[in-house]
Amino acid sequence: MPIPHFALPPHDPEAVAGAVARLRESFGERCQTGASIREQHGHTTTWLPSQPPDAVVFPRTTEEVQQIVRICAEARVPVIGFGTGTSLEGHVNAPAGGISVDFHEMNRVLAVHVDDMDCTVEPGVTRKELNTHLRDRGLFFPVDPGADASLGGMAATRASGTNAVRYGTMRDAVLSLKAVLANGEVVSTGRRARKSAAGYDLTRLIVGSEGTLALITELTLRLHGIPEAVSAAACSFPTLAAAAETAIAVLQYGIPVARMELLDALTVRAVNAYSKLTLPERPLLLLEFHGSEAGVAEQAEAFGVIAHDHGAEGFEWAVRAEDRNRLWQARHDTYWATHGLRPGVKSMSTDICVPISALAECVTAAQAKAAELGLLAPVVGHVGDGNFHVLLPVDTAHPDEVRQAETFICWLNDLAIAHDGTCTGEHGIAQGKAGYLAREFGAEALTVMRAVKRALDPANILNPGKIVDLGNAGPV
Numbered sequence: 001m002p003i004p005h006f007a008l009p010p011h012d013p014e015a016v017a018g019a020v021a022r023l024r025e026s027f028g029e030r031c032q033t034g035a036s037i038r039e040q041h042g043h044t045t046t047w048l049p050s051q052p053p054d055a056v057v058f059p060r061t062t063e064e065v066q067q068i069v070r071i072c073a074e075a076r077v078p079v080i081g082f083g084t085g086t087s088l089e090g091h092v093n094a095p096a097g098g099i100s101v102d103f104h105e106m107n108r109v110l111a112v113h114v115d116d117m118d119c120t121v122e123p124g125v126t127r128k129e130l131n132t133h134l135r136d137r138g139l140f141f142p143v144d145p146g147a148d149a150s151l152g153g154m155a156a157t158r159a160s161g162t163n164a165v166r167y168g169t170m171r172d173a174v175l176s177l178k179a180v181l182a183n184g185e186v187v188s189t190g191r192r193a194r195k196s197a198a199g200y201d202l203t204r205l206i207v208g209s210e211g212t213l214a215l216i217t218e219l220t221l222r223l224h225g226i227p228e229a230v231s232a233a234a235c236s237f238p239t240l241a242a243a244a245e246t247a248i249a250v251l252q253y254g255i256p257v258a259r260m261e262l263l264d265a266l267t268v269r270a271v272n273a274y275s276k277l278t279l280p281e282r283p284l285l286l287l288e289f290h291g292s293e294a295g296v297a298e299q300a301e302a303f304g305v306i307a308h309d310h311g312a313e314g315f316e317w318a319v320r321a322e323d324r325n326r327l328w329q330a331r332h333d334t335y336w337a338t339h340g341l342r343p344g345v346k347s348m349s350t351d352i353c354v355p356i357s358a359l360a361e362c363v364t365a366a367q368a369k370a371a372e373l374g375l376l377a378p379v380v381g382h383v384g385d386g387n388f389h390v391l392l393p394v395d396t397a398h399p400d401e402v403r404q405a406e407t408f409i410c411w412l413n414d415l416a417i418a419h420d421g422t423c424t425g426e427h428g429i430a431q432g433k434a435g436y437l438a439r440e441f442g443a444e445a446l447t448v449m450r451a452v453k454r455a456l457d458p459a460n461i462l463n464p465g466k467i468v469d470l471g472n473a474g475p476v
Helices: 013-030 035-040 062-075 127-137 151-156 202-206 240-252 265-275 293-309 321-332 334-339 356-373 399-418 434-441 443-456
Strands: 055-057 079-082 099-102 109-113 118-121 174-180 186-188 215-222 229-236 259-263 284-291 313-318 346-353 379-382 387-394
Touching: 013 055, 013 062, 013 099, 035 055, 062 079, 062 099, 062 174, 062 215, 079 151, 079 215, 109 127, 118 127, 127 151, 151 215, 174 202, 229 293, 229 321, 240 259, 240 284, 240 293, 240 356, 259 265, 259 321, 265 321, 265 334, 265 379, 284 293, 284 321, 293 313, 313 321, 321 334, 334 346, 334 387, 346 399, 356 379, 356 387, 356 399, 387 399, 399 434, 434 443
Parallel strands: 055 099, 079 099
Antiparallel strands: 109 118, 118 215, 174 186, 174 215, 229 284, 229 313, 259 284, 259 379, 346 387, 379 387
């Protein structure tokens, strides 16, 4: 489905020039308007066309973010938050121009409360930086989307990843936020208590709002203890359905796996070439177990029995950290590895999430549909929570091929919704998925979303053109 045409704030060159002049006066060299840096802040790791902002500003404090937003609000100039630019659905594009707020320099870990197992960070801190900081304290932050994304961006997109089956997503990890609203005011959404029954849940309203309701400037995050023992396993299956059915059985038996990832044979071939591995080119499950030495061994033994019953072969263990890291880095590199299946083209990456009971059926149907349309469609999934990705290597210079890929993505989203699933398990909505919200939620829910957006951002300056269309009274 093509990107919907959203009503956008008018692009007023005079207003933009005035806002940029004021920002330059306040921020000096931290306000940039060069073509190259603007292009970098519109470009995303996706097939969607780049839509650069008019300028990029690098704040260092919440007060500076307030200043940026107030200047832009007065001029009715859009404001687009930017973390590391690893999002996949056009989140950082600027379809109406405006100012990109790059949080790269807001990268401090403000506090770590070891006894309470939480921390407070600025939005520009990346997940790897945080875990390096925490390593000597026996704690870690588990949400791992693969890319070394910023924590502010991860919260804004409600990121997930390989550890979600055990530790949850950003929705579960964020205890509270500090954020700047469209009028330049600051809102704090909660305290550090592990639970609260006080008022509306503003934290989870902003988590996943993709910068359309507020700009996050601080996050308080739930942490976990580094497990005593960690081991990884890999085993191949005769069919994709057998691998998916094994994943379902593992969950139904209550084995507390930390990670459980599925790669189809095509993805394994790409990963072998890219990461110089020698995995059997058959459907593959990658698992990781966390706990005590005895607990990890027990989990592994139970999984081995289930996998054998489903025809698994080539069972391998990785206990040494370097071996585990090599396997998981190969998994995280799948997006880039699949580019090698058709050198010179981009991958159109999409994801859905379904109830785990429908996982095997949906994965198998997706492969059959791709073959029917003549598309390469490597599949990789966080199968522990029913979430899988299809990475379509597509030559975007050929309109017919793009249309076939769009047909597949639309069909896949409808498949997920028909199984009581969602059109996106972790990529978010932004531009690329906006056309599917009405199908998933219905007109009434979109009306509520529009009401929230209008209440918090009546001038539609915060990341306009994403999620919902304020210029349309009916379904998108």
